[in-house]
Amino acid sequence: MSDNITFIGVGAIGLPVAARIAEAGHRVTGVDPRPEAAERAAGTRIESMVTNMSEVDELATVVVMVATPTQLTGLVDDALEQDLNGSGWIIMSTVGPDSVRTEAERLQAAGAMVIDSPVSGDIPGTGTGSLTLFTSGAPSDIEALGDVLDAVGPRNVVGERIGEGQAFKLVNQHLCAIHIAAAAEALNLADRMGLDPEKALRAVENGGAGSRMLSDRGPRMLALGQIEVHNSIGIFVKDAGMVVHTGHRCRAQVPLAEAANQRYRLAADMDLLTEDDSQVIRTYR
């Protein structure tokens, strides 16, 4: 059933994910209201680009990579004007458990099958297939939509209930958001103590202080000049905010996440929203 794919939200991460699905042999129609999305999709194997879902003849298999819960709600509002009976939806956005549950119920009431499968990784990772999917949903639905998931990354089913994928992703983002801010704070502390921060990074990264984010972002934090954007500050303004919000909703204390969230918001205030997340270090200087 998944030969014709409608891919909604062809942005920085969406574009390479949609391109991988197209390369795996599916016919992909991209939907994105931004004119630059169509320009950037040119030269990939994405079949066609439209600006609105109403331009798609039939919604068969739909992959959603919009940025926010509000966008997801608007998208479902629009979709419900079409016949969704028998359609299959994969929500790859990080929108949090509450949002995905609410919108999945609306789609399911219209006869659609839905799986929750947020994606973790950065822009270079989408090209190499090193993305992590946190997938949850009914096993039969995951099986039915499995070939599309497989085009994106290794299968990683974390539960049978819609919302579990989002919850695992939030645990992941909780740690990533803190580890990146901690790396920035540590390298700035090294500098302020009069150490060479490059040397400090090398001295600690392979011992007990090591983290994947320290070794990945650390060098870009210390690089001079224009820093390539692997994952934007904007992603963590959204995701760390969602972690804090969800923590409060489920009565979990999240003071470290709050402190990290504050750094990304400070970075946004410094107009760094579209810069690489490693540049959160500039809030410390």
Next chain:
Amino acid sequence: MSDNITFIGVGAIGLPVAARIAEAGHRVTGVDPRPEAAERAAGTRIESMVTNMSEVDELATVVVMVATPTQLTGLVDDALEQDLNGSGWIIMSTVGPDSVRTEAERLQAAGAMVIDSPVSGDIPGTGTGSLTLFTSGAPSDIEALGDVLDAVGPRNVVGERIGEGQAFKLVNQHLCAIHIAAAAEALNLADRMGLDPEKALRAVENGGAGSRMLSDRGPRMLALGQIEVHNSIGIFVKDAGMVVHTGHRCRAQVPLAEAANQRYRLAADMDLLTEDDSQVIRTYR
């Protein structure tokens, strides 16, 4: 010059370090005022245990593993009543750059050579030689005392100035303190969101969210019953406090370290000071 070693501070980490130095063929006299220190040293190759430095005939090579800057100052006060000319001192305590510089100057003024070499690792690590030393000092002094360092862990010279070893150690402790508290916060968040925290740990630890502390402490955070102490909460009450203090001294912002420090202090208030640092998770429950 380092056949006769005076090892001061034979505590939880000090004992196995002193024992390793003795096993490498040095004659070690342990100094510790606590009666239980002598009991615990029995059965190791530590030659003798005394309660006060004045009981040691001659201070030739001295290894210091006391717990706090105040204890280091008191120790140097006492030592200066003896002839220190030509003695060699290795400060393995984590006391921060300011304290080690001040006390090293006093010892050097009395004719001693001093190197700064705080140790990173946990109690099981001392037995297997997997400790990390952050060593700084004059190259000739490090060479002269190198055989004692080599008994403890691989050589890792980070600078030529006293205080640099401490500064690298603080960068290390900054990250470890935050990563442990972040792991506790994330696993508690997973639990509050209705996930199985064991499954959440496994789902995220090998991806972008991974850290050495998450994989090491995570399983002990989720274990039931009595948890073996690898490194006590008390160590992080001291070290995270020192990171925050040093950050303020050198005008580095350290909000994540402050949030982590607060968790260890909360754990101390809950009478967990001598428990394993993984038990900081109990402050979240």
